[in-house]
Each structure stands twice: as structure tokens, then as C-alpha cells.
Amino acid sequence: MSYATDLTETSASRAASTDTAPSQVHKPGQCTRANEVISLVGDKWSVQIVMLLGTGRHRFMEIKRAIEGISQKMLTVTLRGLERDGYVTRTVYPTIPPKVEYELTDLGLDLLEPLRALGSWALANHDRVVAARTAYDARAKAK
Amino acid sequence: MSYATDLTETSASRAASTDTAPSQVHKPGQCTRANEVISLVGDKWSVQIVMLLGTGRHRFMEIKRAIEGISQKMLTVTLRGLERDGYVTRTVYPTIPPKVEYELTDLGLDLLEPLRALGSWALANHDRVVAARTAYDARAKAK
DNA sequence: TCCCCTAGTTACCTCGACGAAACCCAAGGG
DNA sequence: CCCTTGGGTTTCGTCGAGGTAACTAGGGGA
Structure with missing residues (x-):
């Protein structure tokens, strides 16, 4: 996850390609927090x-x-x-x-x-x- | 409806207060069209x-x-x-x-x-x- | 007398979003 | 011989969002 709202988000592609680390290269916190607010829009x-x-x-x-x-x-x-x-x-x-x-x-x-x-x-x-x-x-x- | 995204939206309040016209003072088209796209966010x-x-x-x-x-x-x-x-x-x-x-x-x-x-x-x-x-x-x- | 108005709350029901899991092909590895 | 891998499709089951209708209060109008 981790939307890369304004961070330089190279981690998403890196995580998918390397795949050595299970799935925690992103910062799930940000995604969760953002979703909490964005879900209102839904x-x-x-x-x-x-x-x-x-x-x-x-x-x-x-x-x-x-x-x-x-x-x-x-x-x-x-x-x-x-x-x-x-x-x-x-x-x-x-x-x-x-x-x-x-x-x-x-x-x-x-x-x-x-x-x-x-x-x-x-x-x-x-x-x-x-x-x-x-x-x-x-x-x-x-x- | 009609979001007043950037239009001067006095119609919403007017419609609610006057209430003479049934409910079609707003432009429902805009709202529907916008929703069609925004619903993706949900x-x-x-x-x-x-x-x-x-x-x-x-x-x-x-x-x-x-x-x-x-x-x-x-x-x-x-x-x-x-x-x-x-x-x-x-x-x-x-x-x-x-x-x-x-x-x-x-x-x-x-x-x-x-x-x-x-x-x-x-x-x-x-x-x-x-x-x-x-x-x-x-x-x-x-x- | 009875209904309607405002701003709710409550009970009930429906329907669609979503998850889980099985199945598919075709190739390659043990 | 079976498992795995990638990118799906299909079926089945659940759960919750959201709609409908009935109830509340008290005053004003027909």
C-alpha cells in the first residue's frame, strides 16, 4: 500500500520485484490513516x-x-x-x-x-x- | 443537489426556502455526472x-x-x-x-x-x- | 376533530459488495 | 506424478449499507 501522496514512492515497485521481505516494505500506517478519511468520500x-x-x-x-x-x-x-x-x-x-x-x-x-x-x-x-x-x-x- | 464545485451556488438555499418549484431548481445533471466519477473513490x-x-x-x-x-x-x-x-x-x-x-x-x-x-x-x-x-x-x- | 409539520428513532427487509475457495490452462521442476 | 506459477473465472455464502414504514412530541390550520 502506501499511496505515495507526496513521498517519493519507489518502495512499492521495489517490494513487488524483490519480494524477499514478506510484504512490509510499505508503511501501512499511512495508507490506513488516509483511508480512514477518504472512506468518507465513498x-x-x-x-x-x-x-x-x-x-x-x-x-x-x-x-x-x-x-x-x-x-x-x-x-x-x-x-x-x-x-x-x-x-x-x-x-x-x-x-x-x-x-x-x-x-x-x-x-x-x-x-x-x-x-x-x-x-x-x-x-x-x-x-x-x-x-x-x-x-x-x-x-x-x-x- | 448540484455541488457548486465552482459555480456560484445560491440555488440550493433558494430552492429549500422558497419551495414553490417542486425540487428541480438545481441542475441534477451535474450532480449525477460528478457522482458517476466520484463513486469510483468509494x-x-x-x-x-x-x-x-x-x-x-x-x-x-x-x-x-x-x-x-x-x-x-x-x-x-x-x-x-x-x-x-x-x-x-x-x-x-x-x-x-x-x-x-x-x-x-x-x-x-x-x-x-x-x-x-x-x-x-x-x-x-x-x-x-x-x-x-x-x-x-x-x-x-x-x- | 383530525391531520400535518419538524426532527428524529426504531424495527424490519432487501440486495449488492465482497471474501473464500475451487477450478482452468500450459509449461517447467522435483 | 504432482506441485507451482500467473492470471484469471465461477460458485457459494455472509454481512452490512441503505430503503420503507411506523412511531414520538406539541401546536397550528381545515
Whole structure:
């Protein structure tokens, strides 16, 4: 493992070719730590919510209506997770129709930057991916 | 939806507050398209493989030994997916112990950049997340 | 009177992601 | 004769993510 995020990563190829050391040439710690955070991105809903909250403070039902497709349960679960990880704050107004507002913390705002980078990359290169996909499928079908 | 990757996104809040239009004020297309690409990041293995291939060309068994924990099946499935989406190329040498090499395409190399950004962010902010997590758990337990 | 609104929680169920392990070919080594 | 090696495919089983629906509170509107 060990992503070589900005380290000079010659260890991966070395480990695979030499193979004398069992499999511990990489630093598994880094990979694990990175994954712990990156796995949030896999969450189907977390990214969308963080992106939405990037536009400012929002109420629960606002988010639910904005995300379209998310269930009540998953919204609460996801928001709890984001709160636990320190990305959002939850503010409860004990009025009688309850009112809860969610807002990004500094950490959440920080996360927004690489997330937006990934998002705009995705938007920009979407067509390339679709083209590759159809080309691949055509090739596979022709075979 | 609509991530507001770099657009001025006032529509999300507007849609939630006005609520006159059913739910189509955002541009759902962008969100869907972005997700289509971002969902790759959720794949538990795709990111690791792309990162590893960022260090150069690699053989199947090399990758399998380097990733540690991936099963034969998931490696083939993930690599096929990455090949289909145009991120990696698959080169078969029809020798008699078979030899297959995987390498990032230009698209894959392009993806590497936002991925590394996210990865180094994750590494840099891992501690903040863990701290928030333990603080939250302590608060929850004390309640 | 009854329903709806907000922000949840809970129980139940489904379905797909993923792992484990067996099987494949063909050549080469003991 | 069997094992190994590389790069798979296939089958089977599990487990958890996530959806659905019903419940909670109290006040306002028809």
C-alpha cells in the first residue's frame, strides 16, 4: 500500500520485484490513516451533504429536500457521522416545531477544497470516462 | 443537489426556502455526472490501485501482493472497471506463464492529481478527525 | 376533530459488495 | 506424478449499507 501522496514512492515497485521481505516494505500506517478519511468520500451521501453545506447553514428538512433521494434515516445517520468526525456542527433550537441547523466547521470548510477539486475534475472529465466506457463496451461486444 | 464545485451556488438555499418549484431548481445533471466519477473513490480498492499504478507499470500479481488484503476476484473486477473507464491500460504478453501489465493512461494520470490532493489532505488532517471523534464519543458517553 | 409539520428513532427487509475457495490452462521442476 | 506459477473465472455464502414504514412530541390550520 502506501499511496505515495507526496513521498517519493519507489518502495512499492521495489517490494513487488524483490519480494524477499514478506510484504512490509510499505508503511501501512499511512495508507490506513488516509483511508480512514477518504472512506468518507465513498459514502454516497457524505460528499453531497458537505458540498451543500458549503453554501451555508441549512436546516434538516432543507437538506433532505435538496438532496433528493436520501431517506430520513440516512440523512440523520450521515449527519451524525459528519458531526462526530468534526466536519459539521449541529445547533438545536428547542422551539416547538423543532429546528436544527447544520453548518460546516473549519475542518469541514478545509475539506471542501480538495473535494471541490475532485468534483470539478469529475465534471470536466466525465465525457472522457463515458467515451472510454462506450468504446470498451463496443470492443467487448464485438469480440 | 448540484455541488457548486465552482459555480456560484445560491440555488440550493433558494430552492429549500422558497419551495414553490417542486425540487428541480438545481441542475441534477451535474450532480449525477460528478457522482458517476466520484463513486469510483468509494470503491475501497480503486483508489489504492490507481495510487499504486501512479508509481509506474505493474503486473497483476505484483499489485495483488502490494495491496495486501485484496482478493484475486476483487483485483480483476476492479482492474476491469478501471480499464473500462479508461484509467488504465491492460497489456497481455502471450507467454506461457502468462504476463499482464497494467499502466495508467493519460486520464488516469490526470486523476492522480486531485486524488493525491485528497490523500495528502487526509494524511494531514487525520489527527484532527480522530480528536473530534474521541471528543464526540466522550460527550456522548457523559450524557 | 383530525391531520400535518419538524426532527428524529426504531424495527424490519432487501440486495449488492465482497471474501473464500475451487477450478482452468500450459509449461517447467522435483 | 504432482506441485507451482500467473492470471484469471465461477460458485457459494455472509454481512452490512441503505430503503420503507411506523412511531414520538406539541401546536397550528381545515
